[in-house]
Each structure stands twice: as C-alpha cells, then as structure tokens.
Amino acid sequence: MRVMVACEFSGTVRDAFIARGHDAHSCDLLPSESDAGPHFQQDIREIPLESYDLLIAHPPCTHLAVSGARWFKEKVTEQEEALDFVRWILAAPVPRIALENPISIISSRIRKPDQIIQPYQFGHGETKATCLWLKHLPPLFPTRLVDGREARVHRMPPGPDRWKERSRTFAGIAEAMADQWGNLDTQKPGDQTRLCAPLIG
Numbered sequence: 001m002r003v004m005v006a007c008e009f010s011g012t013v014r015d016a017f018i019a020r021g022h023d024a025h026s027c028d029l030l031p032s033e034s035d036a037g038p039h040f041q042q043d044i045r046e047i048p049l050e051s052y053d054l055l056i057a058h059p060p061c062t063h064l065a066v067s068g069a070r071w072f073k074e075k076v077t078e079q080e081e082a083l084d085f086v087r088w089i090l091a092a093p094v095p096r097i098a099l100e101n102p103i104s105i106i107s108s109r110i111r112k113p114d115q116i117i118q119p120y121q122f123g124h125g126e127t128k129a130t131c132l133w134l135k136h137l138p139p140l141f142p143t144r145l146v147d148g149r150e151a152r153v154h155r156m157p158p159g160p161d162r163w164k165e166r167s168r169t170f171a172g173i174a175e176a177m178a179d180q181w182g183n184l185d186t187q188k189p190g191d192q193t194r195l196c197a198p199l200i201g
C-alpha cells in the first residue's frame with residue numbers, strides 16, 4: 001500500500017507502516033526526526049497525491065483547537081486559512097483519508113468527527129481526546145486498554161519544543177493505524193465492514 005503521512009515531523013505513523021512492509025512517505029515543513037523512511041520537507045499541497053492509496057494527515061491545531069477558544073476573536077483570518085487547509089486535505093485525490101485533530105472547530109465548521117479516541121485505549125496511560133475524520137476507512141478499534149488517566153501534556157514545562165512534545169503521535173495509535181488500515185488494500189473503498197462502533201465521547 002502507498003501511504004502518505006502529511007504534517008508529520010516525527011515519522012511515527014510513517015515508520016509503523018514501513019515496519020509492516022508498506023511504501024510509506026511523510027511530509028512536513030520541518031525535517032523528519034527519523035531517517036527510517038522517505039520524507040518530503042515541503043508543503044503537502046505541492047505533492048501530487050494521485051498515486052497514493054491512503055493519506056493520514058495531522059494538520060496544525062493552533063488556530064482550531066477549542067482549548068484556545070479565548071483567542072478566537074483575534075485570529076479570524078488564521079482560522080479561516082487553517083479550515084481551508086483541512087478542507088483541502090479532506091478533498092485530496094486519495095481513496096482513503098484520515099485527518100487527526102484535537103477537539104476543534106472543525107466539528108462545527110466542517111463536520112463532526114467519525115471517531116474520538118484516547119491514548120489509554122492504545123497502551124498509553126494518558127488522556128488526550130483525539131478526533132478522527134475518516135473517508136473510506138473504518139474507525140480504529142482499541143488495541144490495549146490501560147489504567148492511568150494522566151493529562152501529561154498539561155504538565156510539560158514551557159520551552160521551545162513543548163508544542164512538539166504535545167503534538168507527537170502516540171506510538172500505540174500509529175501501530176493501530178498501520179495494523180488496521182494497512183490491511184484494507186484488497187477491499188474496495190465503500191465495501192468495508194465496520195470493525196466496531198465509532199467511539200464518540
């Protein structure tokens with residue numbers, strides 16, 4: 001399967017797909033932290049995507065996350081641009097698409113997510129509500145429910161790299177994506193069986 005992971009500097013999702021034998025690439029304005037696979041350091045909108053089977057995108061949430069609602073009035077233009085970027089991703093010419101973001105105004109301005117997952121459903125004892133907007137993909141089913149409901153991101157000390165620590169994809173979620181979405185290659189989009197009920201809330 002040819003996979004493009006957009007807006008990923010960590011290589012976490014890309015490398016999970018590569019480890020399972022897929023032809024996975026990542027793209028970010030930043031260099032990749034992992035040299036285990038191919039990375040395009042450029043705007044994802046400059047890359048022809050027609051040859052890919054799956055696009056997984058983690059667009060910036062800075063102007064979209066509901067946690068920053070008190071600043072919304074001051075950043076109307078940035079917000080519109082961020083929403084346009086999300087619309088562009090969801091309309092990309094790729095048969096299967098997953099877009100990931102925290103609880104955000106994408107829900108009210110574009111559409112509600114198909115699923116909300118938590119790291120503690122995938123082996124990490126933390127809370128961080130993560131929304132998934134899915135096109136021709138089944139919702140992820142939890143792989144390992146663990147105890148621990150710590151909101152680690154809120155306790156991170158300030159610093160230039162804090163946003164990176166907060167935004168890096170959890171390995172357990174990346175592995176679930178690669179295990180569960182990497183084997184859909186032989187099914188036609190639209191012909192899939194839902195693997196479980198969507199986890200909303």
Ligand SMILES: C[S@@+](CC[C@H](N)C(=O)[O-])C[C@H]1O[C@@H](n2cnc3c(N)ncnc32)[C@H](O)[C@@H]1O
Nearest residue numbers: 007008009010028029043044058060167168169
């Ligand atoms: C919230 S972070 C996602 C990080 C990701 N979860 C990971 O593990 O690497 C959003 C990323 O989108 C990248 N980005 C923003 N605009 C982009 C664009 N037009 N094309 C590609 N990447 C972009 C940023 O540089 C940033 O690294």
